[in-house]
Amino acid sequence: MRAVIVREHGPFRSPRLETVPDPVAGPGEVVIDARAIGVNYPDLLVIEGKYQFLPPRPFSPGKEVAGVVSAVGPGVTRFRPGERVMAQREHGTYAEKTLSPEATCYRLPDALGFEEGAALGLAYQTSHFALVERAACRNGETVLVTGASGGVGLAGVELAKALGASVIAGVTSADKGELARRHGADHVVDLAAPNLRDSLRAQVYAAVGKRGVDIVLENVGGEVFEACLRALAWRGRMVVVGFASMRLPQIQANYLLLKNISAAGLQWSDYREREPVWVQRVQAELYALWAEGKLKPYVSQRYPLARFAEALACFVERRVQGKMVLLP
Ligand SMILES: NC(=O)c1ccc[n+]([C@@H]2O[C@H](COP(=O)([O-])OP(=O)(O)OC[C@H]3O[C@@H](n4cnc5c(N)ncnc54)[C@H](OP(=O)(O)O)[C@@H]3O)[C@@H](O)[C@H]2O)c1
Structure with a gap:
């Protein structure tokens, strides 16, 4: 698969799209084929080495993705291949495929598109x-x-x-x-x-x-x-x-x-890791509010995955309105 890879922390334009092995689902994990990847301000800070949590290098940045489950590991009970989901991760979603624990995956409502589904996550x-x-x-x-x-x-x-x-x-x-x-x-x-x-x-x-x-x-x-x-x-x-x-x-x-x-x-992110059931409950509440028309995630800009730096530049240049997504 192709993924944005950070080999050294530095300017946000420096990471490259590379070809890396596809992820394999271990116990309790799912593999998600990305359809829309949420872009968040902290992604920029992680790439530049200015965030409070920095993964070991090399790594792929990105904290959220909406897509389709393509494989599940042993012990996964809530998801099957073919289901539409959104996932929250500490890093790793600027990629064509993402590995996620089952606990931080959320089934997308049928009527919620992938772009809005990726936007209705970390920010909300x-x-x-x-x-x-x-x-x-x-x-x-x-x-x-x-x-x-x-x-x-x-x-x-x-x-x-x-x-x-x-x-x-x-x-x-x-x-x-x-x-x-x-x-x-x-x-x-x-x-x-x-x-x-x-x-x-x-x-x-x-x-x-x-x-x-x-x-x-x-x-x-x-x-x-x-x-x-x-x-x-x-x-x-x-x-x-x-x-x-x-x-x-x-x-x-x-x-x-x-x-x-x-x-x-x-x-x-502490709640995501320490209280996954609580976070699942809140996500269900967010989907209910969306279904009632009270939440309307606004995706103002879309970029191909390879042009992720153009999206991140919008944070620096203060041109962001609502959410941006990357399309693999
Ligand atoms: N605590 C958490 O768990 C958590 C989770 C996610 C994000 N965050 C943090 O939350 C913040 C917002 O994230 P985001 O993804 O929503 O970023 P964003 O989309 O870029 O929004 C940032 C907002 O801040 C405004 N802003 C920036 N500099 C400003 C200034 N000097 N004066 C007035 N307004 C200013 C921008 O307005 P203009 O466009 O008008 O400049 C923009 O509306 C970031 O600091 C991010 O790291 C925290």
Whole structure:
């Protein structure tokens, strides 16, 4: 099969498509013939050696794939060859075939296409765990999502809305704000506004009143994080999901004390590995919300597998809207 192979960490354009042996399913494993591969910001960080978990080299990057089961190993009970599935992996999906434990495979609903099926994975799981498990989001609360036009952000907007929240989307341009509104945002705030430290809170107050927001789903870091902390309501919850700006923020502990604020972090892949049954349950919930029309995974760009670097360049150039997929 052909796969993108990282031999040394370095610039994201350096890995090549290589011919490597087909994977063979061991006990409890399935082989999936890829039809659509989800592209995620962390893929870029893994290739460049900047991510918190780095596989031994050489390896194939990529964390999610939708496709058809072509083989199952001994002991696999939930899947048969020919079934349509999505899988979540730590790495290895930028390839024509992917090996996955049965536990991190999810059967695709019949009416869900492969591209949307690949998009309805990591980004939605991350936002779900951030909102439900880490922030205990309740009906009627207000949620500010930063980086709201990106993969995790747009999923967060849709999910917060589905949970009955009033949603504020934090974006950097009018067209990205329109996208967020089409996916359920009630209000839009400009994260590119000058003096964000004060202007974000003013925008939030203008949108939902002087109380501020109950929850921030924070994808950006840097000055955006610091401004969001000031826009939280009494007993507000900040969930740290990512640092798309590549700037690590500091928390001033007195903010937490003064407004009874909680700050929580989310590392979704821990749940995938430690709590696979819980993650399966959440995936079933996501599929149910999709079937009700409440989730609409937005695939804005498609690239052949060989042109994976063009997709990754969109993260660097900040041209991502919703999700991108690779087609093998
Ligand atoms: N914790 C977890 O388990 C987990 C799982 C998946 C992803 N992540 C992390 O979550 C973050 C988002 O991932 P993603 O796949 O959704 O990436 P993405 O699609 O590229 O989205 C990133 C968003 O951040 C915005 N952004 C970037 N720099 C910004 C800045 N300086 N100011 C304001 N907005 C900025 C972008 O908006 P513009 O387009 O307007 O620049 C974009 O909407 C990444 O840091 C990723 O590593 C974490």
